[in-house]
Amino acid sequence: MSHLIIQDLHKSFGDLRALQGVDMVVEKGEFFVLLGPSAAGKTTTLRMVCGIERADQGRVVFDGEDVTGAEVRGRDMAMVFQTFALYPHMTIFDNLAYPLRQSGMAKADVVQRVNEVAEMLRLGHTLARKPGTASGGEQQRVAIGRALVRRPSLLLLDEPLTNLDAKLRFDTRAEFKRLHRELGMTIVYATPDELEALSMGQRIALLRGGRIVQTGTPDELYTKPQDTYVAGMVGSPKVNLIPAIRRGADDAPLVEMPFGAVQNGPWADALKPFPVGSELIFGFRPHDVAPATDTGGDDGDGGGTMRIAAKVHLIEPLGDVVILDLTAGETQLKMVLPEEQAIRYSVGDDVPVNLRVENSFLFARETGTAIC
Amino acid sequence: MNKPVTNVASASADLSRTPAASNNVTDNTITPAGGKSMRDFWQWMFSPERRGAMLVAPALIMLFLMNIFPLMWSFGLSFFHYKASSIRPPRFAGFYYYEKVLTDPVVWERLQTTAQIVALSVLLQMVIGFAMALMFEKKFPFRRELLMLVLTPMMLSFVAVGVFFKLFYEPTFGILSQGYAYFFGEPLTLLATKWGAIWAIVIADAWMWSPFVMLLVLAGLVSVPDYLYEAAAVDRASWWRRFKTVTFPYVRGLLLLALLFRTIETFKIFDVVYIITAGGPGTSTETIAVYVYKVAFQFFKTSQSSALSYILLFVVIVLTNLYLYFVNRRNEEI
Numbered sequence: 001m002s003h004l005i006i007q008d009l010h011k012s013f014g015d016l017r018a019l020q021g022v023d024m025v026v027e028k029g030e031f032f033v034l035l036g037p038s039a040a041g042k043t044t045t046l047r048m049v050c051g052i053e054r055a056d057q058g059r060v061v062f063d064g065e066d067v068t069g070a071e072v073r074g075r076d077m078a079m080v081f082q083t084f085a086l087y088p089h090m091t092i093f094d095n096l097a098y099p100l101r102q103s104g105m106a107k108a109d110v111v112q113r114v115n116e117v118a119e120m121l122r123l124g125h126t127l128a129r130k131p132g133t134a135s136g137g138e139q140q141r142v143a144i145g146r147a148l149v150r151r152p153s154l155l156l157l158d159e160p161l162t163n164l165d166a167k168l169r170f171d172t173r174a175e176f177k178r179l180h181r182e183l184g185m186t187i188v189y190a191t192p193d194e195l196e197a198l199s200m201g202q203r204i205a206l207l208r209g210g211r212i213v214q215t216g217t218p219d220e221l222y223t224k225p226q227d228t229y230v231a232g233m234v235g236s237p238k239v240n241l242i243p244a245i246r247r248g249a250d251d252a253p254l255v256e257m258p259f260g261a262v263q264n265g266p267w268a269d270a271l272k273p274f275p276v277g278s279e280l281i282f283g284f285r286p287h288d289v290a291p292a293t294d295t296g297g298d299d300g301d302g303g304g305t306m307r308i309a310a311k312v313h314l315i316e317p318l319g320d321v322v323i324l325d326l327t328a329g330e331t332q333l334k335m336v337l338p339e340e341q342a343i344r345y346s347v348g349d350d351v352p353v354n355l356r357v358e359n360s361f362l363f364a365r366e367t368g369t370a371i372c
Numbered sequence: 373m374n375k376p377v378t379n380v381a382s383a384s385a386d387l388s389r390t391p392a393a394s395n396n397v398t399d400n401t402i403t404p405a406g407g408k409s410m411r412d413f414w415q416w417m418f419s420p421e422r423r424g425a426m427l428v429a430p431a432l433i434m435l436f437l438m439n440i441f442p443l444m445w446s447f448g449l450s451f452f453h454y455k456a457s458s459i460r461p462p463r464f465a466g467f468y469y470y471e472k473v474l475t476d477p478v479v480w481e482r483l484q485t486t487a488q489i490v491a492l493s494v495l496l497q498m499v500i501g502f503a504m505a506l507m508f509e510k511k512f513p514f515r516r517e518l519l520m521l522v523l524t525p526m527m528l529s530f531v532a533v534g535v536f537f538k539l540f541y542e543p544t545f546g547i548l549s550q551g552y553a554y555f556f557g558e559p560l561t562l563l564a565t566k567w568g569a570i571w572a573i574v575i576a577d578a579w580m581w582s583p584f585v586m587l588l589v590l591a592g593l594v595s596v597p598d599y600l601y602e603a604a605a606v607d608r609a610s611w612w613r614r615f616k617t618v619t620f621p622y623v624r625g626l627l628l629l630a631l632l633f634r635t636i637e638t639f640k641i642f643d644v645v646y647i648i649t650a651g652g653p654g655t656s657t658e659t660i661a662v663y664v665y666k667v668a669f670q671f672f673k674t675s676q677s678s679a680l681s682y683i684l685l686f687v688v689i690v691l692t693n694l695y696l697y698f699v700n701r702r703n704e705e706i
Contacts, residue, residue: 052602072605085603089621098617099607146607 002061003028003186004049004154009058011044011210018044020210022058026188031180033201034190035233040207042190043082046156049188050079062154077154078147082162084139086131092142093118093127099150117145120179137168148183157189161196173199194234198222206230223359228281228368231361237286237323240333243365244282246274255282255362259328262306262355267362270371279365286323288359289335292352305354308333312349315342326351450678457672469679479680482655482663489573489645489659490638496578497634498627501585508586509593523587525580534647537576541648566656569649573657576644581634588630592623625702632695636688660684 004026011019019041026032034042047053049060051072060068067075078099086095096114105113118124121141126134131142140160147155157176161169177200180187191197197204198218205215206229214226218234225231231239247261248254253271254263262282274280292307313332314325322342324335335353345351362371417426450469452462473479508519525533543549543561552560562568596619604614642661645651651658651666658666664684668677 047602050606052605073608073610077606079603079606081599081603083599085597085599087600087603087618090617098604098609102608102610102613146603150607 002026003030003063004188005059005061006045006049007059007061009045009048009060010056011041011048011053012056018210019048019055022207022210022212024205024212024215026186029184029186031177031187031189031200031202033197033204034188034207035192035194035197035201035204036207037192040192041210042192042207043158044210045207046079046158046188046190049154050077050156051075075154076152077156078150078152079156080143080147080158080160082159084131084143084163086139086142086146088130088132090130091127092123092129092131092134092138095131095142096123096127096145096149099146103150113149117149120148121145136164137172140164140168140172144179148179151183152185154186154188157187159191160189161191161193169196176200194236198234204234206233224370224372225283225361226370228283228363231283231363235285237334237336239283239285239361240289241363242282242331242333244280244362246271246276246278246280248276250276255280257282258331259308259310260306262357262360264304265357265360265362267360267370267372271362274364274371280371281363281365281368283361283363284355285359286334286336288356289326289333289353290356291337291341292354304356304358306357308353308355310351310353312345312347312351315345315347317342324351326353446678447682449675450682452675454675455672456668456674462675465675469675470683473676473680473683479660479663482658482660485570485655485657486639486641486659486661489570489577489641489657490635492570493574493577493581493638493641494631494634496574497582497585498631500578500582501630502589502627504582504586505589505593508590523583526583528580530580530643531647533576533580534644537572537579537644538648541572563649564653566653569653569657573641573645573648576648577638577641580644581637585627585630585634588626589623592626593619596622625698628698629695629702632691632698636691636695639688639691640684 002025004024006022006024009019009022010017018039022041022045024032034045036042044053048055049062051067051070051074055068058068059066062075062077086092087098090098093114096117097110100110100113114127115124118127121144123138123141123145126138126142131139134142140163144157144160147157161172164172173196176187176189180200189196189200198221201218203215203217204221206213206221208229214221214230216224221230221234225234225239228241231241242257244255244257246253247256248263251272252263253268253274254261255265255271271280289308308328310326310328310333312324313327316323316325317339320339322337322339324337324342324345326333326335363369364371416422449462451465451467453465453468454460454462504522508515508522540546540548541562543559543563548562549560552558562572600618601614604618609617640661641659642665645657645659645662646665649657651662660680661684664677664680667673667680
């Protein structure tokens with residue numbers, strides 16, 4: 001059963017059109033990620049789901065019930081704010097107990113519930129303190145604890161890791177996955193970080209300028225980006241996007257790039273209707289480029305790989321993997337290699353590389369939308 | 373360099389002069405004689421290192437003559453037998469007047485009257501001030517204009533407010549009495565009974581000072597971050613609980629300050645009372661400040677009124693220190 005349905009949500013703040021028709025469906029128990037740069041509308045969407053903000057247009061359906069105009073209090077959901085929004089005058093215990101006390105729960109039960117959550121989030125030692133004296137990580141866990149303590153069926157998380165340092169982020173990512181598995185609640189998680197999205201999300205909605213560009217599993221976004229924006233947002237290092245022109249016969253299209261031409265990609269059939277001379281963008285992941293061995297590969301005519309004569313331009317070691325910036329003529333492209341392979345190359349070396357055409361993407365240059 | 377021409381002003385000036393500054397004077401002494409010594413004097417007076425002190429000096433002198441000296445003088449007088457209306461020189465009396473004031477049942481009665489007025493007026497100010505602050509916290513059309521209007525009573529002089537209300541309360545043509553007569557057929561002589569007169573004063577004082585409480589509370593209200601209200605809403609807090617747990621902690625400190633400040637001020641209430649009732653009917657609205665005035669300037673018991681004033685000053689100092697303590701504590705909180 002769909003737990004949360006958002007239909008055609010619009011919201012403007014003065015001249016700023018924050019949301020321009022957001023549609024999404026979140027299934028029960030799903031870890032759903034809203035991914036997008038700042039000002040894409042992630043926070044606004046969350047705020048409208050929990051009712052802090054009123055929609056100009058559109059509907060929010062929660063648990064099969066239209067809650068678009070309903071009071072915040074009537075919704076069985078909790079939210080973790082980016083700023084944490086802890087009550088500064090109360091102890092951490094009282095912060096955690098706050099949502100429970102409202103419901104008229106017996107004192108002993110409140111204490112027990114808070115202690116459970118505090119233990120789960122390793123906050124036991126901080127309970128008597130005020131939030132101002134807690135560390136960033138502790139404050140963030142208090143914010144999460146306050147949301148979890150009521151056991152809501154839907155949890156909204158608004159960039160909860162943004163205010164944490166890198167190490168803590170890494171740990172907390174795993175923590176969220178564990179919590180989600182253990183508690184089985186539906187989670188909608190907003191983040192500008194694709195790594196967070198790909199590592200935690202079961203499905204991801206990619207937002208841009210108040211619209212959802214593409215919704216899908218991390219794998220779908222990675223392997224079938226609907227446009228150049230999605231391709232660029234998802235995957236690290238960034239996708240290679242090379243300007244190209246459609247050549248060849250009407251029924252045997254060829255994609256011509258500065259360093260060679262390619263055909264028979266997964267996009268070949270979809271490309272047929274495009275007139276010769278159409279401007280395209282050819283995309284491929286740095287992971288799909290590998291140094292050419294003498295046995296494999298030909299010049300792109302049918303074998304599934306394309307050979308490119310490239311030169312090492314820059315080497316970026318990232319520990320176990322290394323990003324090699326290559327130049328092929330005037331064109332720059334990136335390749336990722338395991339550290340032990342990359343060690344053979346140095347700047348200025350000629351590297352013939354093979355590109356796996358079956359995993360490549362093709363986009364129309366003008367609109368950026370995928371051809372497939 | 374020329375040697376400085378010796379005259380009284382420049383010679384005395386040179387005592388404190390740096391070499392660079394004395395060059396300046398030296399150049400100046402070359403100008404033709406005549407207003408020379410006068411000009412030197414001005415230059416000495418307003419030289420940069422002295423200018424600030426010279427500019428505040430008149431104010432300080434006035435303050436000393438009009439405030440500090442009489443304050444100390446009256447403190448001295450409180451230990452002497454002395455009447456300002458009599459030509460007889462003061463005779464030492466020790467703590468005689470302090471004892472007399474503290475054992476005087478009339479003083480305690482006046483303090484009681486004052487306490488009644490303070491309690492009612494400050495309570496009213498707090499309630500109305502708080503309510504107005506809650507109102508002005510929200511945005512509505514003409515909020516700014518209305519806010520300015522509401523703040524005006526605070527800026528009026530006590531005497532003006534006193535006269536306004538005296539005219540409002542006037543039994544034959546006052547607006548209050550007229551309005552009362554319109555509904556009930558007979559004029560209202562509010563100031564004829566003890567409690568009528570006390571309420572008359574309380575209303576005037578509360579009218580004047582509720583905006584002050586409002587300003588302080590409003591400052592507290594607008595300092596509450598919006599995200600806390602949002603968090604409380606998501607945590608399903610009711611309106612009352614949100615107010616109690618989110619809003620009030622931000623206002624509490626300021627409310628306490630308003631309470632203390634208004635208590636101190638109302639404790640000293642004189643002008644409004646003196647103009648509206650002059651302590652009447654009888655002595656039923658005679659506050660301690662009015663009583664001090666009467667003792668000092670109607671009965672001319674100068675020593676006794678001085679002693680009483682110092683006892684009151686002591687009370688005010690205690691309250692003020694309490695106030696400052698809370699101000700500091702609030703600063704530490706924030």
